[in-house]
Amino acid sequence: MSKELKMPTKYQPQEVEAGRYEKWLEKDLFKPSGDKTKEAYSVVIPPPNVTGKLHLGHAWDTTLQDIIIRQKRMQGFDTLWLPGMDHAGIATQAKVEAKLAEEGISRYDLGREKFNETVWEWKEEYAAVIREQWAKVGISVDYGRERFTLDEGLSEAVRKVFVAMYNKDLIYRGEYIINWDPKAKTALSDIEVIHKDVEGAFYHMTYPLADGSGSVEIATTRPETMLGDTAVAVHPEDERYQHLIGKKIILPLMDIEIPIIADEYVEMDFGTGVVKITPAHDPNDFAVGNRHNLPRTNVMNPDGTMNDLTGKYTGMDRFEARKAVIKDLETQGRLVKIEKMVHSVGHSERTGVIVEPRLSTQWFVKMEPLAKEAIDLQKTEDKVNFVPERFENTYLSWMENVHDWVISRQLWWGHRIPAWFHKQTGELYVGMQAPRDSENWEQDPDVLDTWFSSALWPFSTMGWPDEDSEDFKRYFPNNTLVTGYDIIFFWVSRMIFQSLEFTGKKPFNDVLIHGLIRDEEGRKMSKSLGNGIDPMEVVDKYGADALRWFLSNGSAPGQDVRFSYDKMDASWNFINKIWNASRFALMNMEDFTVEQIDLTGNKTIADRWILTKLNKTIEKVTDLFERFEFGEANRHLYHFIWDDFCDWYIEMSKEILFNEDEEAKQTTRSVLAYVLDQTLRLLHPVMPFVTEEIWENIPHIGESLVVAEYPVVRPELSDEEATEGMDVLMELIRSVRNIRSEVNTPLSKPVELLIKTNDVKIESFLKNNTSYIERFCNPENLTISSMVRAPETAMSAVITGAEIYLPLAGLINIDEEIVRLEKELAKWSGEVKRVKGKLSNAKFVDNAPVAVVEAEKVKEKEYLEKQTLVLERIEILKTQI
RNA sequence: GGUUCCAUAGCUCAGUUGGGAGAGCACUACCUCGACAAGGUAGGGGUCGCUGGUUCGAGCCCAGUUGGGACCACCA
Numbered sequence: 001m002s003k004e005l006k007m008p009t010k011y012q013p014q015e016v017e018a019g020r021y022e023k024w025l026e027k028d029l030f031k032p033s034g035d036k037t038k039e040a041y042s043v044v045i046p047p048p049n050v051t052g053k054l055h056l057g058h059a060w061d062t063t064l065q066d067i068i069i070r071q072k073r074m075q076g077f078d079t080l081w082l083p084g085m086d087h088a089g090i091a092t093q094a095k096v097e098a099k100l101a102e103e104g105i106s107r108y109d110l111g112r113e114k115f116n117e118t119v120w121e122w123k124e125e126y127a128a129v130i131r132e133q134w135a136k137v138g139i140s141v142d143y144g145r146e147r148f149t150l151d152e153g154l155s156e157a158v159r160k161v162f163v164a165m166y167n168k169d170l171i172y173r174g175e176y177i178i179n180w181d182p183k184a185k186t187a188l189s190d191i192e193v194i195h196k197d198v199e200g201a202f203y204h205m206t207y208p209l210a211d212g213s214g215s216v217e218i219a220t221t222r223p224e225t226m227l228g229d230t231a232v233a234v235h236p237e238d239e240r241y242q243h244l245i246g247k248k249i250i251l252p253l254m255d256i257e258i259p260i261i262a263d264e265y266v267e268m269d270f271g272t273g274v275v276k277i278t279p280a281h282d283p284n285d286f287a288v289g290n291r292h293n294l295p296r297t298n299v300m301n302p303d304g305t306m307n308d309l310t311g312k313y314t315g316m317d318r319f320e321a322r323k324a325v326i327k328d329l330e331t332q333g334r335l336v337k338i339e340k341m342v343h344s345v346g347h348s349e350r351t352g353v354i355v356e357p358r359l360s361t362q363w364f365v366k367m368e369p370l371a372k373e374a375i376d377l378q379k380t381e382d383k384v385n386f387v388p389e390r391f392e393n394t395y396l397s398w399m400e401n402v403h404d405w406v407i408s409r410q411l412w413w414g415h416r417i418p419a420w421f422h423k424q425t426g427e428l429y430v431g432m433q434a435p436r437d438s439e440n441w442e443q444d445p446d447v448l449d450t451w452f453s454s455a456l457w458p459f460s461t462m463g464w465p466d467e468d469s470e471d472f473k474r475y476f477p478n479n480t481l482v483t484g485y486d487i488i489f490f491w492v493s494r495m496i497f498q499s500l501e502f503t504g505k506k507p508f509n510d511v512l513i514h515g516l517i518r519d520e521e522g523r524k525m526s527k528s529l530g531n532g533i534d535p536m537e538v539v540d541k542y543g544a545d546a547l548r549w550f551l552s553n554g555s556a557p558g559q560d561v562r563f564s565y566d567k568m569d570a571s572w573n574f575i576n577k578i579w580n581a582s583r584f585a586l587m588n589m590e591d592f593t594v595e596q597i598d599l600t601g602n603k604t605i606a607d608r609w610i611l612t613k614l615n616k617t618i619e620k621v622t623d624l625f626e627r628f629e630f631g632e633a634n635r636h637l638y639h640f641i642w643d644d645f646c647d648w649y650i651e652m653s654k655e656i657l658f659n660e661d662e663e664a665k666q667t668t669r670s671v672l673a674y675v676l677d678q679t680l681r682l683l684h685p686v687m688p689f690v691t692e693e694i695w696e697n698i699p700h701i702g703e704s705l706v707v708a709e710y711p712v713v714r715p716e717l718s719d720e721e722a723t724e725g726m727d728v729l730m731e732l733i734r735s736v737r738n739i740r741s742e743v744n745t746p747l748s749k750p751v752e753l754l755i756k757t758n759d760v761k762i763e764s765f766l767k768n769n770t771s772y773i774e775r776f777c778n779p780e781n782l783t784i785s786s787m788v789r790a791p792e793t794a795m796s797a798v799i800t801g802a803e804i805y806l807p808l809a810g811l812i813n814i815d816e817e818i819v820r821l822e823k824e825l826a827k828w829s830g831e832v833k834r835v836k837g838k839l840s841n842a843k844f845v846d847n848a849p850v851a852v853v854e855a856e857k858v859k860e861k862e863y864l865e866k867q868t869l870v871l872e873r874i875e876i877l878k879t880q881i
Numbered sequence: 882g883g884u885u886c887c888a889u890a891g892c893u894c895a896g897u898u899g900g901g902a903g904a905g906c907a908c909u910a911c912c913u914c915g916a917c918a919a920g921g922u923a924g925g926g927g928u929c930g931c932u933g934g935u936u937c938g939a940g941c942c943c944a945g946u947u948g949g950g951a952c953c954a955c956c957a
Contacts, residue, residue, distance in 0.1 A: 394885075556896090559894095566907090570906070587915090635903095843936095
């Protein structure tokens, strides 16, 4: 070992990563270069909710973005990656309320202002945690531009958008059935409702006709809502019930008369064909009610208890009331049967409680014109490019069937709706600021759906509504958005239509969609299962680089991935391999400097070969990055580093570094240093910490890998002849090893007596055997066996003499070796037969592309050659028996 | 009901416009040789869910089918 190394023999991520991120920040390397001569490349982070810590999904999401941004930065783009967080209205408010509840306090005890102050404190606390986590994962965002959805500029953008949409009739206020969360006591949009199959029941009951001529049977899953029934409906063409249409019926328990109406909404084949109509508690019934001018009787309070229109049930919780209603119906003999059934019930995404369809006055966004614009965009050349493409269908089908969007929320934490009502006249005013005589006006108490502000994120963070802002002009539209398929509807779709509406442009060119991270058993990670894995624990154990490698390696785009400690081990192993290869290079560099790197010297075939392989790897990886195929790119890097560089090139370089003269060593050191440098650059976007650490130790010029140039193909370094020659050499070596392994007896020194190469010695590859030489090798009793016969061109480049012979006598069991060779012969014969069959098929020769046919001919020749060689060896061995 | 994904080695998964089935882990044998034993070398293991079709040629394209998952809609 010729050089003292600071690097330990094992890769220790904790030591490598400590302090590195802070150094990058100190040097301000993540800031856009602002170089106007370069193309801009921008990404905005999907702002995480300030509700808590980040999970593995966030780590995945940000890692992918960081890989993209780091590569683009190295490629010279003027890159902006803008960080930020989302106030996450309902989610955050629910968390803070839960925390307050532990202290026995409700938000009403504090009042709106005080409560919001508490939430701001919470926000600061969690924002700090999130920034710490970002740092640990190593993401290269520009903190100078960090934004928060509730900060001043973004709030202005929200108000501006609201007012403009209101003035364009894209926002309206009205009384409709919405999804109501009785726990959070707020309205929810359709997509905030999660439908789950639950065990419920179908309650069959009878309503008596007012004229006493009998009764009709009705079935419902929500009997408590019958207290708000204002009609009973049948299908207009239902022959069974023609005589009932227009009659009255008595609503049991309430003892009021309600009409029997005919409406095509009723399905004759379903249930009894008679439906109770509750316009205030069901969207379909609401529509029926409108057609027939039915009263809307709302029987519930905002918290899900029955209101004072329900008589004896007043104050009961809705589920308590359900039981009571059923019991009373049974007492009256009106309960026919209870049929158990599994049905789909809406639950609040945030609080988990069962959502109540409820009549309520809310603000809505009129979706039809916005959706149309967004759909039309996808028919143009300038469409948003979804990766993988199939998610465009998901997005479009949602857009095509979208309903109006409820945007008001009965919460305190969020953007207050810029609408005021006159205290006396009730007149409505919508504007950026309160009306002048503000004392006479009262602002709408509601806030906006969180997604209303996040929909503006790609441009509101860039200075919009100031369209002359530098960032907006330079970095909008964004280039790429990275997010999970689970929020295409919530976020991606809304960014697209709002961006089109307000900037006239799509918000981003590409959307890279990834899946979810599951646990090792393939289950979703969830709090209730307790199977969540904290990314920080993974980083502490394996390092951020290993986690990033795993995350970018995990799966094909758009597919879910299972977290796996086995794979984390494999990731660590790979980095350890890189680490040790680098140690080897450094040990043999003496005081080698970057100025001494000279690739024009007398290179060995191995030198020329690895430089060629490097070029191919650069080309492949660059291409795959363009298509966001990081997993495939990683596989190429892995193979290049482990198989080509470590297993072959480093081993061959030892012959030079340990034995040759100084001049030869300098050339090898140059290649080692160059290839390592280029490899570290290629790896840096994926594993920024360890690559930077190693790079600092090897000869290099530049401040940091973060801003070092990304490798490009250098055609002058490629050498196809060297590739052919190396193929021969490698095959030779493998053949020798193969014999040894098969018969479990090592080969011996005479190998080197018979193999002469121009510039590469292969002893080191067979070195294991030397200790056996004395014991097993009897030079007087040598068997000659031909091993490899290479094409003449390659031969002349590599090996003197047309054939390689290995002396095997006394070293192997000839019978066993013959058995093994006959197996091999069968394999080659099979291949020859297959290829010959193909080539003798006129249809193949006529139809297949010329290149394919030519390739088959080459294969034929190659297989025949192998077949002959193996046959020859068998013959020779047989003479020895 | 609609859309969609998955089914490839014991396990987890790749497979890039159709042209000789791959990786990691696990397993077997051997190897402490001046980067790495969390390593090296060699090896075993697959009728690519099933059935048809298109094609000279299908893991890949088409139709159907089985099983599993996801999403959307509906569910009085």
